[in-house]
Amino acid sequence: xxxxxxxxxxxxAQSAKRKGIDLLGTGDFTHPAxxxxxxxxxxxxxxxxxxYEDIRFVLTAEVSNxxxxxxxxxxxxxxxxxxTTETARxxxxxxxxxxxxxxxxxxxxxxxxxxxxxxxxEVDERLMLIPAHIWTPWFALFGSKSGFDSLEECFGDLADRxxxxxxxxxxxxxxxxxxxxxxxxxxxxxxxxxxxxCLGREANLFDSDLSYDGIHAALRxxxxxxxxxxxxxxxxxGKYHLDGHRACGYRTMPLEAKANHGLCxxxxxxxxxxxxxxxxxxxxxxxxxxxNAASYRHVIPLMELLAEAYDTRxxxxxxxxxxxxxxxxxxAEFHVLLQAEVADVEKLTDARVALAIxxxxxxxxxxxxxxxxxFGVVCAxxxxxxxxxxxxxxxxxxxxxxxxx
Numbered sequence: 001x002x003x004x005x006x007x008x009x010x011x012x013a014q015s016a017k018r019k020g021i022d023l024l025g026t027g028d029f030t031h032p033a034x035x036x037x038x039x040x041x042x043x044x045x046x047x048x049x050x051x052y053e054d055i056r057f058v059l060t061a062e063v064s065n066x067x068x069x070x071x072x073x074x075x076x077x078x079x080x081x082x083x084t085t086e087t088a089r090x091x092x093x094x095x096x097x098x099x100x101x102x103x104x105x106x107x108x109x110x111x112x113x114x115x116x117x118x119x120x121x122e123v124d125e126r127l128m129l130i131p132a133h134i135w136t137p138w139f140a141l142f143g144s145k146s147g148f149d150s151l152e153e154c155f156g157d158l159a160d161r162x163x164x165x166x167x168x169x170x171x172x173x174x175x176x177x178x179x180x181x182x183x184x185x186x187x188x189x190x191x192x193x194x195x196x197x198c199l200g201r202e203a204n205l206f207d208s209d210l211s212y213d214g215i216h217a218a219l220r221x222x223x224x225x226x227x228x229x230x231x232x233x234x235x236x237x238g239k240y241h242l243d244g245h246r247a248c249g250y251r252t253m254p255l256e257a258k259a260n261h262g263l264c265x266x267x268x269x270x271x272x273x274x275x276x277x278x279x280x281x282x283x284x285x286x287x288x289x290x291x292n293a294a295s296y297r298h299v300i301p302l303m304e305l306l307a308e309a310y311d312t313r314x315x316x317x318x319x320x321x322x323x324x325x326x327x328x329x330x331x332a333e334f335h336v337l338l339q340a341e342v343a344d345v346e347k348l349t350d351a352r353v354a355l356a357i358x359x360x361x362x363x364x365x366x367x368x369x370x371x372x373x374x375f376g377v378v379c380a381x382x383x384x385x386x387x388x389x390x391x392x393x394x395x396x397x398x399x400x401x402x403x404x405x
Contacts, residue, residue: 001104001105001106002194003105003194003195004194004195004196006195006196007027007193007194007195007196008037008041009026009037009038009041009042009052009057010041010052010053011196012024012055012196012199013052013053013054013055014196015196015197015199015200016055016199016200017053017054017055017332018327018332018333019199019200019332019333019334020200020331020332020333020334020335021055021199021200021203021334022055022056022210023049023055023056023057023058023206023210023215024055024056024057024058024199025057025058025059025060025079025081025190026038026042026050026057026058026059026060027060027061027062027105028061028062028105028106029059029060029061029082029088029091029092030061030063030080030088030091030092030095030101030105030107031101031102031104031105031107032092032101032102033102034105035088035092038050038059038085039085042057044084044085047209047210047211047212047213047214048083048084048211048212048213049210049211049212056210058081058212058215059081059082059083059084059085059087059088060079060080060081060082061079061080061088061091061106062077062078062079062080062105062106062132063077063078063080063095063106063107063109063116064076064077064106064107064108064109064139065077065078065109065111065112065113065116066108066109066110067110067111067112067113069112069154072146073146074112074113074146074147074148074154075138075139075143075145075146075147076113076131076132076139076140076141076143076146076147076154077106077131077132077133077139077140078113078116078129078130078131078132079128079129079130079131079132079166079190080120080127080128080129080130081127081128081129081130081212081215082124082126082127082128083124083126083127083212083213084124087123087124087126087127090123090124091120091123091127094119094120094123095107095109095111095116097111098110098111098116113129113131113154113155114154114155114156114158116129117129117155117158117161117162118158121158121161126212126213126216128164128216128219129161129162130162130164130165130166130188130219131151131154131162131165131166132166132168133166133167133168133169133170133192134147134165134166134167134168134171135167135168135170135171135240135275135278135279136168136170136239136240136275137240137272137273137274137275137278140168141154141165142278142282143278144272144273144274144277144278144281145272145273149282150181151181162185163184163185163186163219163220163221164185164186164187164188164219164220165182165185165186165187165188166188166189166190167187167188167189167230167232168192168238168240168275169192169201169202169233169235169237169238169239170233170235170238170239170240170241170274170275170276170370171235171238171241171275171276171279172189172232172233172234172235172296172298173187173230173232173295173296174287174289175235175275175276175279176279177285177289178279178283178284178285178286178287178289179279179282179283179284179285180284180285181284186218186219186220186221186226186227187227187230188204188219188227188230189202189203189204189230189231189232189233189296190202190203190204191203197303198301200231200301200333200334201233201301202230202231202232202233203230203231203334204227204229204230204231205227205228205229205230205231206218206225206226206227206228207225207226207227207228208225208226209225228295229295229296229297230295230296230297231296231297231299231334232296232297232298232299233298233299234298234300234365234367234378235275235276236367236368236369236370236376236378237367237370237375237376237377237378238275238370238375238376239370239371239372239373239374239375239376240272240274240275240370240371240372240373241274241275241276241369241370241371241376242274242276242277242369242370242371242376243256243257243262243271243272243273243274243276243277243371244271244272244274244371244372244374245264245266245267245269245271245272245371245372246272246371246372246373246374247267247269248264248266248267250264250265250266250271251368251369251370251371251372251374252271252371253276254274254276254277254280257271257273257277258277271372272371272372272373274369274371274372276369297338298360298363299334299337299338299360300337300360300365300378300380301333302323302326302327302333302336302337303319303323305337305353305356305357305360305380306319306322306323306349306353307319307386308356308379308380308381308384308386308387309349309350309352309353309355309356309381309384310322310352310353311384311385311386322348322349322353325348325349326340326345326348326349329344329348330344330345330348336357337357337360337361338361340357342354342357342358345357352381355380355381356380356381357380359380359381360380364380365378365379365380366378366379366382366387367379
């Protein structure tokens with residue numbers, strides 16, 4: 001559901017090679033038909049990973065837990081990592097008691113996150129459960145609509161079995177570092193890919209063995225292994241960064257939302273409280289507390305940068321040709337974005353593409369935050385069509401906030 005028909009193992013592997021990704025999560029192993037296709041394509045390795053054409057895969061799934069807790073309806077997405085097909089089958093057998101696994105790749109389950117974790121650990125102690133996109137409003141650990149205020153409130157005496165959280169597209173490490181309760185957590189960033197083209201929107205750089213146990217150790221920060229850094233969306237581009245009301249086209253910063261008592265000034269209905277606001281509510285540190293600036297880098301997907309530089313669509317023939325030229329001559333997409341000589345980029349494309357990459361690397365971008373399910377906009381070139389269209393909106397957002405300060 002809501003996923004490209006091209007999202008199969010061969011297409012994922014091909015895209016991973018273009019992007020510079022060595023290890024992918026399979027996604028959706030709980031879906032019976034998809035699980036059978038994994039068996040068709042993937043070869044098991046001695047490291048409890050799987051392989052297809054030199055790309056390694058780890059068995060993963062995402063599930064939606066919907067349940068009652070403390071008199072409230074909780075809705076939460078969780079990621080599940082397992083080392084073997086036998087474990088995957090055991091997990092699916094249990095989860096099948098609580099929902100229809102064949103109805104969607106992310107099944108809806110009537111079991112609490114706590115009870116699910118307890119039961120799944122009985123299947124395999126090496127299983128990992130990672131709360132997904134922990135800040136998004138509707139389906140997340142800390143979500144403003146149906147989440148919790150702490151890890152312990154959700155997982156109780158099993159909270160120590162959670163050692164990593166997924167930060168989501170609408171937040172980045174500095175935002176998460178404002179909560180001292182997350183200090184022991186490994187912060188991971190995943191691409192939320194619904195098509196092969198979207199692989200690597202966010203990614204993790206592991207300093208560990210390329211094995212299931214190596215990944216497990218890195219996420220637990222043990223045996224000298226760790227997640228060295230993450231590649232991140234500019235969080236403003238995420239769909240829930242700011243507060244807002246999509247039906248009225250209204251977005252705002254937390255300070256203004258609080259001044260309006262969480263209501264839309266256009267229609268008077270409740271705003272969807274976004275990630276930035278929710279972080280402010282739970283934070284016990286100031287915004288400038290971040291200590292690990294070297295542990296992440298903000299990136300803009302290469303096709304997005306090319307489309308902005310050429311004032312055209314990402315799917316245009318011109319963008320596809322430029323993308324192919326850069327990734328063929330200079331290396332994989334991540335190398336082009338982060339390491340390639342800007343002069344080499346300019347030779348293969350033009351000065352505007354080179355400037356866009358330079359500005360992205362410096363973080364010198366113009367951003368309008370996403371809200372209530374609407375993606376935000378990040379511009380590397382203010383004079384581009386994309387930048388000009390959003391310039392007034394950025395100015396108005398800043399003006400509103402300054403008035404309240």
